[in-house]
Every structure is written in structure tokens, then in C-alpha cells.
Amino acid sequence: MSDETKPNGSGDTSSVAAAVSAADAGGTPATTIEIPREKLTKKAITADHPTWCPGCGDFAVLASFYKVLEKRNLDHEKIVTLAGIGCSSRFPYFVNGHGAHFIHGRAVPLASGISLARPDLNVFLFGGDGDGFSIGGNHLNHGARKNVNLVYFIMDNFVYGLTKKQTSPTSPIGFKSKTDPTGAIDQPVNPMKQLVSAGATFIARTHATQVKHMMEMIERAFDHQGFSVIECLSECVEFYPDVFDPADPRKGGSFELIQEKKWDNTPEDELRHDVTDELAAYKLAQLPFPGVFGVFYQSDRPTKNALEKKWIETTRAKTGNASDLELLQKTFDRMK
Amino acid sequence: MGEPNNPDITAVQQSAAANVQVPDRADLRPENINDAVIRLAGNSQDGIQTAGAFLARLAGRSAQDVMTYMTIPATISGGPSIFQVRIGSGEVLSAGDEADFLVAFYQHSYHDHIGFLREGGVLLYDSDNVEPDLDDKRFVYVGIPITGLTVEALGGTAKDKGKNIFVLGLIAKIFHLDQEKLVALMKEKFGGKDESIVNTAIMAFTAGYAYPVGNLLTKLYQFEKIDKPGGRAQITMDGNQALAYGLLAAGVRFGAGYPITPWSSVMEVLRRELPKYGGIFVQAEDELASVSIAIGMSYSGWLAVTGSAGPGISLKTEAIGWASMAEIPLIICNVQRGGPSTGLPTNVEQSDLHQAIFGSHGDSPRVVLAAATVEDCFYIAIEAARIARKYSTPVFILSDTSLATRIEAFDEPDLAKIMVDPKPDLTARQTHKPYPLDQITQHVPPGARILDGKYPLMSGLEHDEMGHPTGSPKMHMAMTAKRRNKLRKLADDIPTPEIYGDEQGDTLLVGWGSTYGPIHDAVKRAREHGEKIGALHLRHIHPLPNGLEKIWPKFKRIVVVEMNDAGVYGYGQLATILRARYCESKIESVTKTDGLTFRVKEILENVFKGKTYARNIPRDGAAVEHHGTAPENVKHLKEVVPQGVG
Ligand SMILES: Cc1ncc(C[n+]2csc(CCOP(=O)(O)OP(=O)(O)O)c2C)c(N)n1
Numbered sequence: 001m002s003d004e005t006k007p008n009g010s011g012d013t014s015s016v017a018a019a020v021s022a023a024d025a026g027g028t029p030a031t032t033i034e035i036p037r038e039k040l041t042k043k044a045i046t047a048d049h050p051t052w053c054p055g056c057g058d059f060a061v062l063a064s065f066y067k068v069l070e071k072r073n074l075d076h077e078k079i080v081t082l083a084g085i086g087c088s089s090r091f092p093y094f095v096n097g098h099g100a101h102f103i104h105g106r107a108v109p110l111a112s113g114i115s116l117a118r119p120d121l122n123v124f125l126f127g128g129d130g131d132g133f134s135i136g137g138n139h140l141n142h143g144a145r146k147n148v149n150l151v152y153f154i155m156d157n158f159v160y161g162l163t164k165k166q167t168s169p170t171s172p173i174g175f176k177s178k179t180d181p182t183g184a185i186d187q188p189v190n191p192m193k194q195l196v197s198a199g200a201t202f203i204a205r206t207h208a209t210q211v212k213h214m215m216e217m218i219e220r221a222f223d224h225q226g227f228s229v230i231e232c233l234s235e236c237v238e239f240y241p242d243v244f245d246p247a248d249p250r251k252g253g254s255f256e257l258i259q260e261k262k263w264d265n266t267p268e269d270e271l272r273h274d275v276t277d278e279l280a281a282y283k284l285a286q287l288p289f290p291g292v293f294g295v296f297y298q299s300d301r302p303t304k305n306a307l308e309k310k311w312i313e314t315t316r317a318k319t320g321n322a323s324d325l326e327l328l329q330k331t332f333d334r335m336k
Numbered sequence: 337m338g339e340p341n342n343p344d345i346t347a348v349q350q351s352a353a354a355n356v357q358v359p360d361r362a363d364l365r366p367e368n369i370n371d372a373v374i375r376l377a378g379n380s381q382d383g384i385q386t387a388g389a390f391l392a393r394l395a396g397r398s399a400q401d402v403m404t405y406m407t408i409p410a411t412i413s414g415g416p417s418i419f420q421v422r423i424g425s426g427e428v429l430s431a432g433d434e435a436d437f438l439v440a441f442y443q444h445s446y447h448d449h450i451g452f453l454r455e456g457g458v459l460l461y462d463s464d465n466v467e468p469d470l471d472d473k474r475f476v477y478v479g480i481p482i483t484g485l486t487v488e489a490l491g492g493t494a495k496d497k498g499k500n501i502f503v504l505g506l507i508a509k510i511f512h513l514d515q516e517k518l519v520a521l522m523k524e525k526f527g528g529k530d531e532s533i534v535n536t537a538i539m540a541f542t543a544g545y546a547y548p549v550g551n552l553l554t555k556l557y558q559f560e561k562i563d564k565p566g567g568r569a570q571i572t573m574d575g576n577q578a579l580a581y582g583l584l585a586a587g588v589r590f591g592a593g594y595p596i597t598p599w600s601s602v603m604e605v606l607r608r609e610l611p612k613y614g615g616i617f618v619q620a621e622d623e624l625a626s627v628s629i630a631i632g633m634s635y636s637g638w639l640a641v642t643g644s645a646g647p648g649i650s651l652k653t654e655a656i657g658w659a660s661m662a663e664i665p666l667i668i669c670n671v672q673r674g675g676p677s678t679g680l681p682t683n684v685e686q687s688d689l690h691q692a693i694f695g696s697h698g699d700s701p702r703v704v705l706a707a708a709t710v711e712d713c714f715y716i717a718i719e720a721a722r723i724a725r726k727y728s729t730p731v732f733i734l735s736d737t738s739l740a741t742r743i744e745a746f747d748e749p750d751l752a753k754i755m756v757d758p759k760p761d762l763t764a765r766q767t768h769k770p771y772p773l774d775q776i777t778q779h780v781p782p783g784a785r786i787l788d789g790k791y792p793l794m795s796g797l798e799h800d801e802m803g804h805p806t807g808s809p810k811m812h813m814a815m816t817a818k819r820r821n822k823l824r825k826l827a828d829d830i831p832t833p834e835i836y837g838d839e840q841g842d843t844l845l846v847g848w849g850s851t852y853g854p855i856h857d858a859v860k861r862a863r864e865h866g867e868k869i870g871a872l873h874l875r876h877i878h879p880l881p882n883g884l885e886k887i888w889p890k891f892k893r894i895v896v897v898e899m900n901d902a903g904v905y906g907y908g909q910l911a912t913i914l915r916a917r918y919c920e921s922k923i924e925s926v927t928k929t930d931g932l933t934f935r936v937k938e939i940l941e942n943v944f945k946g947k948t949y950a951r952n953i954p955r956d957g958a959a960v961e962h963h964g965t966a967p968e969n970v971k972h973l974k975e976v977v978p979q980g981v982g
Pocket residue numbers: 085086087088089104127128129130131132155157159160161162163168
């Protein structure tokens with residue numbers, strides 16, 4: 001995902017030059033000091049004990065995230081976890097790394113600013129359905145349209161957890177909440193459809209009880225360049241228990257995976273899903289609850305990061321890579 | 337025009353139709369002047385602003401002091417528009433209350449603006465469109481068929497487009513302006529485009545310059561030459577440009593915004609310029625996003641800027657509170673306009689001061705600075721960046737419509753001394769506490785290794801020294817005090833402002849923001865009339881600088897002059913704060929809310945009720961009145977505030 005930081009591989013103790021330079025961020029390199037680096041462990045990235053209710057689906061998401069970080073052995077200081085407000089948005093407190101716990105609904109623009117200014121970082125964003133689809137809904141659309149390079153993990157529990165059981169934008173019609181005591185009446189958001197039409201370039205769906213699948217989705221989102229969103233059904237045991245059982249085989253449901261095309265020219269492949277086909281993704285998103293899981297859509301449209309970088313490079317070249325001082329002086333000379 | 341104030345101009349009055357034969361007087365000797373206020377009044381599509389800007393830039397290039405004032409219609413399709421330029425050989429403090437020289441393109445321009453022409457002033461009018469009241473003997477009338485002559489000069493195809501440049505030629509002749517420099521400026525401005533545009537402009541200019549205007553006036557004028565001792569070259573720009581370039585000089589390389597009048601041109605400059613410096617300015621989907629993006633950029637180690645006008649700042653306030661709580665450096669520009677709500681989008685007001693200082697839920701300390709002049713827009717940006725970085729805090733820069741839209745010439749900044757190296761500091765730290773109780777927070781951006789393995793979390797929940805949430809009452813008290821104490825530290829770090837005029841005496845005028853010019857001009861004029869008066873201008877408004885408490889006892893009266901409402905308790909926004917801070921009952925308040933900049937005369941009339949130091953000119957027929965907001969005046973406001981904008 002990050003521009004510069006390709007995963008460090010799986011060597012145990014690698015001694016990497018500590019990035020004491022702002023070169024990645026457009027500056028000139030400063031001194032480079034060799035500071036030995038341990039392999040990233042779960043222990044190193046674990047912070048406060050989560051404050052979630054016992055049994056909350058979000059625990060599994062956290063565990064999967066730790067595992068992916070460990071497996072990819074990312075540079076510790078380049079992991080950035082961010083969130084808005086909600087139970088799920090408490091996430092950054094439970095990860096020992098650079099991070100920020102922002103305001104309700106605005107974490108997508110926060111993360112976009114970080115990603116654009118510092119393409120060398122690995123930007124991970126976490127949040128809930130209310131945070132992402134309601135108060136932050138417009139930012140989701142525009143982050144997707146602009147294809148800012150980041151991973152956005154949405155823990156969808158069909159309810160407002162932190163504020164104790166109000167209707168959420170993904171609550172199904174009929175859900176009885178404190179704000180809809182006789183059952184929700186408003187049409188819920190269909191996250192997959194919304195993300196496809198908004199222009200996100202990696203869109204996947206998973207389930208918090210399916211840890212292997214969840215990890216696979218996180219890794220694929222991480223490897224994708226662009227606005228990568230994962231919707232994860234993550235049960236709120238407190239305010240909407242058992243709602244995702246229909247997709248949990250251990251509870252008698254079925255976890256139906258999307259079969260992606262292998263491009264192997266077999267007749268079976270005809271029936272498989274082409275992840276680059278928007279209309280096909282839209283059709284999958286129409287399936288009745290609990291629907292299917294896996295990658296709905298993926299395309300390699302250029303990221304905003306890359307487009308801005310290109311603009312910078314062409315503009316800088318036109319100025320003959322003049323220094324900041326020369327540039328501003330030239331501008332002022334024209335104003336004399 | 338010039339001093340003494342009554343240059344005794346006589347002119348041959350010429351009716352619009354008749355072409356009176358006059359003797360050739362092209363050998364008129366120019367009279368030396370040191371100050372002139374020229375007002376061009378027409379419609380926005382006539383290119384009034386372009387002609388005015390040429391005058392301003394020429395004055396800047398000739399090392400004259402210059403200040404302009406303009407109104408832009410809020411409707412794009414046209415409507416009345418003016419450009420006023422004041423050119424002086426000495427210090428020009430304000431754009432001028434009255435015009436010495438009025439150019440009227442239309443009958444409505446004449447009607448609306450004749451009231452601004454001083455007695456004895458020259459009305460130059462387009463005799464194809466304007467019929468002035470020649471019986472009013474207070475003014476000198478010069479009628480020239482501007483439209484017809486322009487069409488003639490340009491061969492008819494361009495219709496009357498080019499009138500503005502024709503008039504520029506006329507003015508150049510009358511004021512002995514440097515013709516070659518003007519032509520060079522035109523080539524710079526129109527060059528690069530279609531060559532025929534440059535040629536047309538030069539044709540129009542030459543026609544205007546060649547017109548025998550000397551036959552109509554008994555005098556031509558010439559600005560006194562001034563030698564600025566060791567002066568730096570002058571550069572000419574508007575306040576929004578100065579603000580944007582100030583940010584660039586201050587090392588701001590990233591930012592985000594959403595368009596709104598009168599802030600937009602700041603973000604337009606930044607969007608265009610930043611890539612040259614390796615930076616990015618994002619046009620976001622709204623102000624909630626733009627402030628959040630800018631906070632993200634700042635968090636990442638690059639001090640970033642966002643900005644807007646009142647409506648957009650209102651949307652940003654929740655996130656600004658977060659920056660205050662999480663102690664993230666950030667610059668927020670508010671180019672103020674008339675409010676509340678959509679208010680007066682193209683008029684000036686200083687009514688967002690309390691919003692800047694207090695606008696948030698909770699106790700959320702932030703710094704508030706205000707630019708005094710166009711030049712100061714440049715330097716205030718540098719000061720804002722210094723403070724934001726050193727104190728890890730959001731910093732507001734207040735500007736306003738009048739600074740944003742007017743052009744001034746000022747000494748070229750010494751960039752080699754000023755420019756700041758903006759790179760994020762990613763050096764590895766042995767250990768790092770983001771919120772130490774006994775120190776000012778120093779933001780450490782992601783990408784910096786923390787060798788003891790404990791990484792910082794920036795938090796909007798009340799937190800402990802490591803950024804982890806806490807509900808402890810003791811910690812909330814300690815952290816609230818920590819966030820506020822750094823502003824007290826900052827107050828020790830800013831100089832007490834100097835007093836202009838008398839350092840002690842009867843009256844002290846206190847101002848902030850764009851009222852600097854008229855307030856200082858008012859002090860100058862009142863002192864000429866023997867008043868013991870001084871002016872104190874605040875650039876740092878929150879926190880206030882130390883030492884003001886020592887200034888108040890030196891004056892009998894303290895009058896705060898500002899463009900906002902006197903409010904429920906009778907005091908303007910700064911006056912309210914000063915009264916609360918100093919419990920100084922001497923502090924009085926002069927306010928107004930007509931959406932127009934203060935005139936010098938208006939200040940003097942309000943401060944010295946009963947006495948009038950301004951020359952008292954009857955203003956019969958003046959459609960636009962500036963004083964007060966009495967109902968009969970408010971209706972005239974419509975004529976300068978085009979309706980129907982969103
Ligand atoms: C501006 C603002 N409005 C409302 C709230 C209150 N609030 C906090 S979290 C939340 C909803 C959270 O729901 P969701 O995003 O689904 O997260 P969950 O708790 O379910 O994980 C609300 C309404 C707030 N913190 N800020």
C-alpha cells in the first residue's frame with residue numbers, strides 16, 4: 001500500500017536504516033543513522049487492553065490486524081492507525097503505533113491528508129457503520145472518487161454501539177432500536193453498491209468470525225494501490241446480538257465466498273466473478289442478506305497520490321528544479 | 337489631490353455634444369502634487385479593475401506609495417463596480433475618503449459617486465453616456481466621448497471594449513505617468529495571449545494618451561519624485577496574494593480548502609503554486625473535510641493551512657477543537673465578510689473575532705492573529721507559522737474583504753532572511769511523551785522511530801501524558817491548564833505594540849485588522865488639529881500581548897474602533913474582550929455594520945462627537961451614504977451590495 005515501504009520480507013532481525021530523512025516526503029535527505037531493528041511482534045504493537053464488551057466482534061478484527069502487521073513485518077514507525085468516533089473507532093488506542101483518534105465521521109479526510117502529505121506511511125483507518133456511512137458518508141464518496149491511497153476497515157454492526165442502540169444507516173427495515181421503537185422504516189445503505197458507484201478501487205466484504213478470510217482481505221487491501229475499503233460484519237453482542245449468524249457456519253449459517261475468475265479459459269471460469277466488472281459487482285451487491293463475501297471490485301485507476309506526484313514532478317521540471325527561495329523571488333520579481 | 341487641499345482648478349466646461357474649438361495648450365506645465373485619489377466608476381465588465389490595477393502597479397514601480405479600494409459585484413454578469421486608487425509620494429495609510437478625480441462611465445456611476453468627489457475635484461465623464469448637472473458649481477467637468485473615441489480608435493470591431501484602457505491613457509496624460517512603463521506593464525499582462533490583444537490595448541491606450549485633454553483642463557499634474565533612502569524595490573499585490581505568498585515563505589507546503597468569497601483566491605494561488613515547491617493543496621468536498629485533511633497533513637509533520645470565510649469556518653469548528661485538544665499545529669485563515677449566515681458575501685465586516693477566539697465547544701485554547709494591511713498579510717502568515725510550530729497549536733489568521741480585494745505596493749520582503757525550511761523532523765527519539773504536563777507539547781510525526789517502543793496517540797478524548805484516554809477529574813484539570821498555559825507563555829513571547837502618534841494624551845484609538853489605515857489617518861488628521869491622540873493596533877489578539885495594562889493609564893479616553901455590532905451590551909467584539917480582560921471602564925466602543933470600510937471622517941465624527949475635523953462637504957445627490965445604518969441609509973446599501981448571491 002505505501003509508496004515507498006514495500007513489506008520488509010520475513011527475515012528475522014533485519015537492520016534497516018532508520019528513516020531519519022524526509023526524502024520520501026519531498027525533502028532532502030538528512031543524516032542516516034543505523035539503528036538495529038527487531039522483527040515486529042504482536043507484543044510490540046499491542047497497547048491498552050480493549051474496552052469493548054466481552055464477545056464484541058471487533059476483538060477478532062484487532063487480532064487479525066495484529067497478525068497481518070506481524071506477517072508483513074512493517075516498519076513500526078510507519079504504521080499509522082486512525083479512526084473517528086464509535087466503539088469500533090476506539091481501535092487506535094489498542095494498537096501501539098503512531099495514530100490518532102479523531103472526530104466522528106471525519107477520519108477519511110484526516111487519513112487522506114496524511115496519505116497525500118506522507119506517501120511513505122502505511123495509513124490504516126478503522127470505523128463503524130454510523131461513522132462511515134452516515135455522518136462521514138460524503139467523505140467516503142469523495143475519498144473513493146479521488147482514490148486516495150489508504151486502507152479503510154469498516155466494522156459494520158448494523159447499529160450505533162457507542163451511543164447504545166440507535167438505528168444506524170445499515171440497520172435493516174424493522175430493526176427495533178431506541179430511536180425506532182416500532183422498527184426502522186428507512187431504507188438502509190447498501191455499502192457495496194455505494195462504494196462501487198462512488199469509485200473506490202478495492203471493495204471487499206468479510207465477517208469477523210472468519211479470521212482467515214478477514215486476514216486475506218486485509219492483506220489484499222494493503223497490497224492494493226488506492227482507496228481500499230473492507231466492510232466487515234462485526235457483531236455488537238450488546239445491542240444487536242446474533243444478527244450475523246446467517247453468515248456464520250458455526251451458528252448454522254453459510255459463509256458464501258465470491259468465486260473470482262482465474263482467467264484459465266475453462267467453462268467454469270465463465271461463471272466466475274470478474275472483479276474489474278462494475279456491473280457484476282453491483283449485481284453481487286443486490287443479493288439478499290447475508291449475501292456473499294470476498295472481493296467485489298478492484299481496479300488499477302491511478303491514485304490521487306500518484307496524480308499529484310506527477311503534477312509536482314512536471315511542474316518542478318518546468319521550473320528547472322529551482323530552490324524555494326528562487327521560486328518565490330521570481331514570483332515577486334514579476335510583481336514589481 | 338495634492339496639498340494644499342484646494343488646488344484651484346478651473347476648466348473649460350464642455351457640453352457633451354458641442355465640440356468647442358479651444359486653443360492648443362499642449363504646453364501646459366504640470367503642477368507638482370504628492371497625493372491623489374482617483375476613482376473609476378462603471379460596470380464590472382468594463383474592466384475597471386484591470387485599469388485600476390495597472391495604475392496601482394505603475395505607482396508601485398515608480399516607488400510611489402499606493403493603496404486601492406474596490407468593490408466587486410457579487411453577481412458575475414456585471415453590475416456596478418468601482419476601483420479607487422490612491423497614489424502618494426508619502427505614506428499612504430488609507431484608500432481615501434473622497435476622490436479628487438472621478439471617472440464616470442455611466443449615468444448611474446455619476447449619480448452614485450459624485451457624492452464622493454470632493455469640492456473642487458474633477459469629474460471626467462463619458463459624454464456619450466453621462467449627462468451631469470453642470471449647474472452644480474462645486475466640481476470641474478471634463479466631458480469626453482469615451483465610448484465613441486474608443487470604438488473609433490479600435491476600428492469598430494472591438495465595440496467599446498477597451499474603454500478602460502482608453503481612460504488609462506487619459507489618466508496617464510493628466511498625471512504625467514510614465515507612458516513607457518505602462519505600455520510595458522500592458523505587454524506583461526496581455527502578452528502570451530493572442531498578439532492582437534496586446535495591440536488593441538496599446539491602440540486604445542495611445543488614443544487616450546493622445547487626446548488633447550490639456551484643452552479641457554487648465555492644469556496637468558505630476559507626482560513629486562521621492563527618493564526612498566535605501567528603500568527596497570516595491571512589489572504590488574492584493575491581500576489574498578500576500579497571504580498565500582506569506583504562507584509559502586513560512587514553509588507551508590500543504591493545505592486544503594473549499595471555495596467561498598472572499599477566501600477563494602488564496603486557495604487558488606496555493607493550488608497553483610504549491611506543486612512548484614513539492615507540495616499539495618487539496619480542493620475538498622466541503623469545509624469539514626478540508627480542515628480534517630489539513631489536520632492530517634499537519635499531523636504528518638508538514639504544518640498545513642486551511643481557510644474559509646464565516647460560513648465555512650463555522651463548519652470547521654469541531655475539528656479545530658480537536659486540534660486544540662490533540663495539540664496539533666495548524667493555520668486557519670478566515671477572510672471575513674459580512675455575517676451571520678450567508679450575510680453580505682462581498683462586503684467587509686470584522687464580526688468573526690469572537691468566533692475565532694471562542695468558536696468551539698469546551699475550553700479550547702487557540703491563537704488569533706489579525707493582519708493590518710496588505711503587506712501585513714504576508715508577515716502575519718510567517719508569524720502564524722512560527723507560533724503554530726513552536727506552541728503546537730491551531731492559529732487563526734483573520735483577514736477581511738477589504739484586505740483581500742485591495743492592491744497595495746510595499747517593500748519587497750527580504751526572502752533570504754525570511755524563508756523557512758519546512759521539512760518534518762523524523763529523527764528517531766529515545767522516548768516521547770506527546771502531552772507532558774510540565775512542558776509545551778512538541779508534535780512528533782509518524783515515521784519518527786520511538787526507540788523505547790512506546791508510540792504516541794493523538795487524542796480528542798481527555799488523555800494522559802501518553803495520549804491514552806482518562807476520565808480522571810484531576811487529569812482533566814491538569815490538561816486543561818496545560819493547554820491554556822502555553823498561551824500564557826506565548827504572551828511573554830510577543831512584543832507590546834508601539835503607539836502611533838502621541839504616546840500619552842487625551843485619546844487612544846484601539847484597532848485590529850484592516851481598520852489600521854483609516855484609524856492611523858484619523859490620528860494624523862486629529863493631531864493636525866491639535867488633539868493629543870494616539871493609535872494602538874493589535875496584531876496578536878489572543879492571547880493579548882503583555883504590557884497593555886501600562887498603556888491605558890496614559891490616556892483619558894480609550895476608544896476601540898471596529899467593524900462589527902455594538903451588541904446587546906453596547907460594545908464591539910474587541911472592546912468587549914478588552915473590558916473583560918482589564919476591567920477598564922474608560923474603554924469605549926465605536927462600531928458600524930454597513931459593510932463598508934471606515935472612512936477617516938466617520939471615525940473622527942464618532943470619536944469626537946460634535947467636532948468635525950473632516951472638511952464638511954454638502955453631499956446632496958449622493959446616493960450612497962456611509963455613516964450609520966439608519967433605515968433611510970440602509971436602502972441605499974442595495975446599490976453597492978448587489979442582491980441575489982448565495
Ligand atoms: C458530531 C458528533 N455527533 C454525534 C456523536 C455521538 N456518537 C458517537 S459514536 C456515534 C455512533 C457510532 O456508531 P458507529 O459508527 O456505527 O460505531 P459503533 O459504535 O457501532 O462501532 C455517535 C452518534 C459524536 N461523538 N459526535
